[in-house]
Amino acid sequence: MLGEYRITGRRAAEISASVERGIGAGHLAPGQPLPPLRELALELGVNPNTVAAAYRTLRDRGVIETAGRRGSRVRARPSSTARGSIGVDAPEGVREVSDGNPDPALLPPLHDALAAAARRHDRRPGRYGDAAVLPELARLARAGLDEDGVPAGPVAVTSGSLDAIERVLAAHLRPGDAVAVEDPGWGALLDLVPALGLRPVPMALDDDGPLPGEMERALRAGARAVVVTDRAQNPTGAVVGEARARELRTVLAAHPHVLLIEDDHGHRIVDEPLYPLAGVTDSWALVRSTAKAYGPDLRIAVLTGDAVTVDRVTGRQRLGPGWVSRLLQQAVVELWTAGAVDTRDVARAYGERRDALVRALAEWGVEAHGRSGMNVWVPVAEETGAVARLLRAGWAVAPGARFRLAAAPGVRLTVSGMTRDDIGSVADAVADAAGAAPARSYG
Helix, strand or coil, X not given: CCCCCCCCCCCHHHHHHHHHHHHHCCCCCCCCECCCHHHXXXXXXXXXXXXXXXXXXXXXXXXEEECHHHCEEECXXXXXXXXXXXXXXXXXXXXXXXXXXXXXXXXXXXXXXXXXXXXXXXXXXXXXXXXXXXXXXXXXXXXXXXXXXXXXXXXXXXCCHHHHHHHHHHHHCCCCCEEEEECCCCXXXXXXXXXXXXXXXXXXXXXCEECHHHHHHHHHCCEEEEEEECCCCCCCCCCCCHHHHHHHHHHHHCCCCCEEEXXXXXXXXXXXXXXXXXXXXXXXXEEEECHHHHCCCCCCEEEEECHHHHHXXXXXXXXXXXXXXXXXXXXXXXXXXXXXXXXXXXXXXXXXXXXXXXXXXXXXXCCCECCCCCEEEEECCCHHHHHHHXXXXXXXXXXXHHCCCXXXXXXXXXXXXXXXXXXXXXXXXXXXXXXXXXXXXXX
16 A cells, blocks of 8 residues: 555654655655554554544644545645645746746835834844834834724734734644635645644635635534635735625624634735725734735735734744844835835736736637736646646746645736736737636636
8 A cells, every 4th residue: 555665653643753754755645545544553563542643643734634434545735745846847948927926126125224224223223022013013004904994903023924824823723623715725825724734625716705605615614714815816816895895794794703814915016995804703813914015035914903813923923933023124114104115006017917918818718817916817627738838838837736725727827027018928828728618716
C-alpha cells in the first residue's frame, strides 16, 4: 500500500510525525490510502487506540481525510503542500499574468513616508511597553471604518490580512471545527484553514459574492465561522453589493453565534462602496491590508471587530511578536495623511484593463468574470490543457486549482501587467485555449 515507505513510531505523536515526513518527502502521494488502523497497530506493535489518536491528529491538521469504512488517505491537497506551488514556470519570452501582484506603476513611492517615520523614531525611539498600535493610525483607521458603516470596535494591527485571519480563527475555533470559505477563493486561505486543523466548507459564489443559499447550507452543516471577501474577491473580482449584503446579513442573523470574518481585499484599489455584513453576529472581525494599494512588502493590516475578538487577538499577539513595527505603522500614517493613493485613479486604471479583457472575451463568446480589482476569472472546460495551450501562446496564467475546492475548472489572469495593446492578444489566446464552458455561477 505504501510502497517502500514505512510508517514508524510507538507513540501517537511519533506516528503522525512519520506520516507527515513521508508526505513532505514525496513518499506518500496525495490521495494515497493509509494502512487500516488495526493493521498498522499490529505492524508497529502498539495499541489500536494509539494509531487512532495519530490518525485523528493528522485529520485535524488537514493532512489526511477519513471516509468511514473506506479508510484513511492522504488529502488530495495536504496542508503541508502550498497551493502557490501549483503553477507553471514562465520560460523566456512568455509573459507572466498569473502572480496577483499590483502594478508597480500604481504604487506610491515609499521613501518619503519611511524617511518621515525614521525621523520620528530618531526623536522618540520605540520601546518595550509602548502601545502596540500608534494612536494616530488607530484614529485614521477607525475614521475610515466609520465612514464605510463598519460597526464600532477597537483597532489592532497585524502583519497582513492572512496573519489577521489566522489569529481570529485561532482565537475562537478548535481543531476539527468547520469554516465556510468562498469557492473559488483565496488560495492562501484555503491552505491556512486545514493547516490550523480546521475543515473548509466551500460556498459557491457569483459576481455579487457568496450565494445566500450556499452560506445557509454551510452554516446548517455546522460551520462555526464564515470568511467573506467584500470587494475585489480573489480570484473572481466579485463585489458584495447592497442587495446581496442584505440577503447575507439575513442568513447570518439566524446564526448569531457564528464567527464572521470579512476581508476588505479591495480597500483603496476599488471605488465600489463597502456594504459590511458585521453587526448581526456576536463575534466578528473585518481586516484591511495595505498590500494591494501600497505594496506587498508593507506588511501592515488593520483589524477591527467585537471587543472580545480583538482582545483575544492582541493578547495572543503580545505573547508572540508583541507588536507590528511601529516604524511601518508610522509610514502608513504618513501615506494616508498625504493621500499617497488616489483610489479613483487606481480603480479606473485596473478597471479599464479588466473590463476591456472581459469585453474582448465576450466577443469570442467566452465567459469571464471580474467586476473589481486586478484579476479576471475564466471558466474553462479542461484546466490543465488550457494552461498548457496558453503557455505555448506566450502567456503564463494561474491554474484554477490554486483557488478551488469543489468549483468547476478555470484560470485566473492578473491584468496589472497588461497594456491596452495586450488585451486583444490575450483574449485571442484565451479564447483558443478555453474551449466551450456554459454560463454558470462559480460553484
